[in-house]
Amino acid sequence: MNRIIFYLKKFIDFLTTLFLISLLTFLTFQLLPGNPALAILGPEADSAQIAALEQKMGLDKALPERYISWAWHVICGDFGTSYQYNQSVSKLIGGSFIVTLSLASVTLIFTVLIGFFFGFLYAYIHKTRFFKPLVSIHSIWFSVPSFCTALLMILIFSVKLGFFPAMGYSRLSQGFFAWLHSLVLPAFSLSLGSGAILARYTTTSILNQEKQDYVRTARSKGLSEWGVITRHILRNALLPSVTTLGLIMTEILGGSIIIENVFSLPGIGRLIANSISTRDFPLIQALVLYLALITLSCNFLVDVIYTLIDPRVRTMK
Template identity: 35%
Template sequence: MQKFIVRRLLSVIPVLFVVSVVIFTLLKMVPGSPAATLLGDLATADDIAKLEEKMGLNRPLVEQYFIWIGNMFHGDFGISTAGGEPVASVVFSHVKPTISLALYALIIASVIAIPMGMLAAKNKGTGIDHGVTVLSLAGISLPSFLFGLFLMLIFAVKLHFFPVSGYVEISRGLWPHIKSLTLPAVALGFMNAALMMRMTRSAMLEVLGSDYIRMAKAKGVRNFVITTKHALRNSLVTIITMIGQSAVQMLAGAAVIESLFAIPGLGQLMVNSVGRRDYYVIQAIVLLIALFNVLINMLVDLLYGVADPRVRAT
């Protein structure tokens, strides 16, 4: 197990290298100059050229890349061209809302999707199964921002159960923090919950059709025990995979929901940074999301061994 963890941690290096090369190249192809953005519209060509020379932007691209990478190894991610602050502090101040939102949305999606997928598989062909199928299709088809607007209109504007927008830090209280994230978490998690329902139902149906399940039924084992102890346990590998994929999608795709509900997370920071041509911030966010992706997938692989002893033995 330790060798496996070390190998997966070492695999982070080539992944981040490839991602860094791609994002660095793409951003350099975008028209415009960070120096011009930093100086403003009234800057002259000489002022822009002097600042570009000071920032090293007039050097060859390969040299710029290795300077950027070398600075990152020393904890220097650059200076934000929009606010003049260190990129590390800017990104760190926005990462906590995104993680809180993604975790909350993942919990909501898992709590809803897994039991409903099990229920649909157990009652295959009945009205319950058809209802879960319709709900999952609606979740896949309905855009998250449109569902978020619907939730905002009903539960915030009409019923006043939750705030319309904004973010409350957990340091100001757990309940205000949860309350401010409930509507965006439901909107973000609904689509992933729909996918998890379908995957759970499919995995459970495959296991419930196995010979040992029919043998257990013939021996008189209760349906509840068959569903929870035998079928669910042998479907966990598929379910864990879907949960891991959903976590990555929520972290990477929270930009729309964060902008809609005015949550100061990485998604909103990314959107604002693209508009302001804040290249260093964009590069840092993409690398951070790539790192989260690799770490989440490594955690999923470790959970495979916990869920299924055969995987652990292999």
């Protein structure tokens, strides 16, 4: 019963936050200076043409009526028509989302492998002489921006060695290996920074757990260091790492604007950059809602995973 109440409260918070974000997003773009109809038709359009387009776009209605109409269409999956592309916003986002989801899936796998491997490794060797040099290298690795890593990856693995393409995207329908081949470089470039963050949080969490009494008891029984970490520390050390991984998932699924533009991937990040540069308000509104939905969904998923790892969380909230 407690689990159902906990999830219900979280879902109500999810819907309330999404409603407030949609309201704020709509008001922000409706109150911006400038006439969207004039922006579409150009300065040479006469008043009759502008008035006709305003009526078609619903700009002649009161603000509350416009919001209710817009919100209802959004609930039905209709985000309007893009000014720039003259296409359905839903179709544009749907096509780009597949690319971003593909990139996010590969990136998340790389991030988890890199983060947990180095997190456990640092915790395992923290009492040896190798720990400080590796942490120093990790700090440098953590500080390098993803676009610098991406350019370095392109220079080495595309230009010099020719192992991977420098740009472009192969769809899954063209073959699994062609799809994966086009995503390895951008995903690896994006996962290095997020993997470094996850590794640091994992190491810190494990080292904090090592100070607990139950760990001292396990060591006193003669267990090896690896056995203590995997059999006793791991479960309790996962909570902070899960939080960090949830934030990383949000960033990845939101679409990396820089990485997708560096590698010319037709994903959400590239769509965001194009919509902002062209003041495509219907598309920007939909993308803001998309990012909000992704963020809230990831946070909700993290809360669910929290309760599975540690059921005490349900009684604390």
